[in-house]
Amino acid sequence: MVDCRVQLGSDSFMLSLENPIMTASGTFGYGLEFTNYGDIGSLGAIVLKGISLRPRVGNPMPRIAEVEGGLLNAVGLQNYGVEYLISHILPQLQDTRATVIANLYANSVHEFAELARILSEESAIHALELNVSCPNVREGGVLFGQNKAMLADVVSHVTRVSKKHVSVKLTPNVTDIVEMARIAEDNGANSLTCINTLQGMAVDIYSKKPKLANIYGGLSGPCIKPVALQCVHRVAQAVSIPVIGVGGICSAQDVLEFILVGAYAVQIGTATFMNPTFPFQLVDELVTLCKEIGIERIEEFRNTLL
Amino acid sequence: MQNALYTSATIVELLPMCVGSPIYKITLSPHSPLQHWSAGQFIMLDFGSSHLCSFARPFSIASIGSSTVTLYIHIRGKETKHLRTLSRGDVLHMWGPLGNSFSPPTKETLLIAGGIGIAPFVTYTNQYRTPLTFLFGHRIDEENYPLNECSTMTTCRTFHDNNSSSLQVFLDEIRATMLQYKQGQVLACGPLPLLRYIRNLAIELDIYAELSLEETMFCGVGACLGCVCKTTDSYSDSRYSDSYVQSCTAGPIFVAHNILI
Numbered sequence: 073m074v075d076c077r078v079q080l081g082s083d084s085f086m087l088s089l090e091n092p093i094m095t096a097s098g099t100f101g102y103g104l105e106f107t108n109y110g111d112i113g114s115l116g117a118i119v120l121k122g123i124s125l126r127p128r129v130g131n132p133m134p135r136i137a138e139v140e141g142g143l144l145n146a147v148g149l150q151n152y153g154v155e156y157l158i159s160h161i162l163p164q165l166q167d168t169r170a171t172v173i174a175n176l177y178a179n180s181v182h183e184f185a186e187l188a189r190i191l192s193e194e195s196a197i198h199a200l201e202l203n204v205s206c207p208n209v210r211e212g213g214v215l216f217g218q219n220k221a222m223l224a225d226v227v228s229h230v231t232r233v234s235k236k237h238v239s240v241k242l243t244p245n246v247t248d249i250v251e252m253a254r255i256a257e258d259n260g261a262n263s264l265t266c267i268n269t270l271q272g273m274a275v276d277i278y279s280k281k282p283k284l285a286n287i288y289g290g291l292s293g294p295c296i297k298p299v300a301l302q303c304v305h306r307v308a309q310a311v312s313i314p315v316i317g318v319g320g321i322c323s324a325q326d327v328l329e330f331i332l333v334g335a336y337a338v339q340i341g342t343a344t345f346m347n348p349t350f351p352f353q354l355v356d357e358l359v360t361l362c363k364e365i366g367i368e369r370i371e372e373f374r375n376t377l378l
Numbered sequence: 379m380q381n382a383l384y385t386s387a388t389i390v391e392l393l394p395m396c397v398g399s400p401i402y403k404i405t406l407s408p409h410s411p412l413q414h415w416s417a418g419q420f421i422m423l424d425f426g427s428s429h430l431c432s433f434a435r436p437f438s439i440a441s442i443g444s445s446t447v448t449l450y451i452h453i454r455g456k457e458t459k460h461l462r463t464l465s466r467g468d469v470l471h472m473w474g475p476l477g478n479s480f481s482p483p484t485k486e487t488l489l490i491a492g493g494i495g496i497a498p499f500v501t502y503t504n505q506y507r508t509p510l511t512f513l514f515g516h517r518i519d520e521e522n523y524p525l526n527e528c529s530t531m532t533t534c535r536t537f538h539d540n541n542s543s544s545l546q547v548f549l550d551e552i553r554a555t556m557l558q559y560k561q562g563q564v565l566a567c568g569p570l571p572l573l574r575y576i577r578n579l580a581i582e583l584d585i586y587a588e589l590s591l592e593e594t595m596f597c598g599v600g601a602c603l604g605c606v607c608k609t610t611d612s613y614s615d616s617r618y619s620d621s622y623v624q625s626c627t628a629g630p631i632f633v634a635h636n637i638l639i
Contacts, residue, residue, distance in 0.1 A: 098603075099601060099602065100601055101599070101600055101601040105599045105600045105601050105627070106599065106601070108381075108382045108383060109382075109383075109384050109473070109599075121601075121603075127621075129621045129622060130603065130606070130622055133606060133608075134594075134604075135603065135604050135606070136594070136596055136602060136604030138433060138596075140431075141430055141431050142431055143431075143433075143596065145602070145604065147602075147603045147604070150603050150606070150621075150622055152617075156617075293431050294430050294431050295430075295431070322430070322431075342431070344597070344601070345433060345596045345597040345601070345602050346424070346431070346432065346433055346434065347384070347424065347434075347471065347473075348384055348473055348597065348598075348599050348601075349384045349473075
């Protein structure tokens with residue numbers, strides 16, 4: 073037997089997960105898209121597509137470009153808005169055993185706090201993840217995650233009104249992610265999600281056009297794993313709240329690499345696009361790999377990098 | 379789609395349509411049978427290339443037998459190119475059937491396809507076995523396409539549109555023929571410029587048309603939001619009118635009046 077359970081935090085906002093495998097926001101829809109491919113209740117948690125107070129149409133096409141080792145996307149947080157989430161999606165999620173984390177996106181501190189207040193009341197939601205790191209929207213998004221005062225403001229306002237565990241999803245597109253991690257922690261974050269996508273671009277020399285209508289997009293996939301590992305390692309050494317690792321995870325070995333450098337849990341993103349059953353398979357593959365190398369409790373392996 | 383599943387599948391046949399053809403017929407035997415599908419639906423096929431990061435591609439289902447699924451694939455990019463290295467007995471992965479399907483034939487149903495857009499009509503003509511007219515435009519020789527796999531009850535008229543004047547003949551014929559289907563329906567699949575032309579004609583002539591979009595898809599299940607199509611305010615579900623919907627789950631088939639392409 074391998075004990076895969078993890079606990080994010082230790083206070084009243086503790087989030088207990090059956091295993092460390094979560095899905096990354098924006099790569100798993102609202103979870104219901106995947107019920108044909110596995111039991112979403114068997115995952116550590118699912119993180120929903122970013123939700124805003126009002127519906128967002130998102131960016132024009134093309135929104136995704138394939139690049140070497142990953143994807144570049146500029147979807148622009150297309151979503152149905154919180155009202156639709158509550159009326160149409162949460163009742164269906166409630167029927168699954170899934171641990172559900174809502175990912176919140178807003179243009180202002182006020183809106184972030186309002187969203188947190190609304191979603192805090194929902195029993196189908198177990199935690200909130202603040203998206204202060206989306207590189208693909210004109211307002212809000214990464215601006216909050218790149219500005220120290222704004223980050224402090226939004227995290228403190230949200231944690232004040234939230235009745236749930238709050239994770240802050242950080243951007244690697246900053247001079248020093250550790251500094252931003254400390255600000256999130258100091259202002260009440262219960263955990264940190266590292267990292268959102270790296271800003272990038274792709275062009276076509278024949279048409280002389282950018283491959284994304286938005287010109288720039290967020291880079292994800294295996295090509296960013298070394299960057300993500302480095303961010304998780306540095307942040308995990310600097311803060312005392314749990315860090316959730318995300319960036320290019322494609323195997324059980326990748327999962328253990330993130331846990332080795334200090335992650336409590338991980339999120340699977342781009343790999344789910346390559347195989348919709350992948351997060352479910354990974355739960356089993358992780359157990360198998362742990363047995364192989366003699367790990368009895370996942371938590372024992374955490375942060376044991378020599 | 380409630381019946382979609384992910385499965386491994388063994389290649390039981392893989393052949394170019396003719397010597398040197400860029401189009402291959404591939405027949406796979408899924409290890410879990412695909413069920414409850416209808417003409418117009420697609421599957422995502424992962425070519426199992428050795429890239430660190432390789433994405434599956436969507437393909438219209440051309441036929442499903444008791445234990446097999448057949449696709450026609452035009453080799454164009456880095457994933458489909460991998461097809462040339464595969465052979466009988468190799469195991470790939472797929473998921474599906476995905477997406478919606480074409481409406482069943484009414485008294486007057488006109489089929490129009492360009493190039494590899496013929497694939498869903500192979501299954502459509504065989505699924506419904508009723509007399510249908512089919513206008514088919516193709517750039518490379520006709521022998522590259524599975525025309526003889528369409529039901530014998532279908533009247534196929536082919537157009538070799540390999541230059542601008544022959545393309546115009548095809549387009550003119552589409553207009554003239556569509557005019558005869560004002561009370562019926564037009565079903566189309568093919569490259570975006572062709573579908574755009576048919577959409578505009580459908581609106582101009584006020585003819586009901588369904589278009590199967592050939593959009594690049596990454597997940598096929600509605601999660602990545604990379605294959606979205608812009609809807610008009612007449613889109614059937616008013617919550618999503620005048621916004622974007624996923625081609626993989628709300629489509630790939632859309633009513634011409636309801637989308638902007």
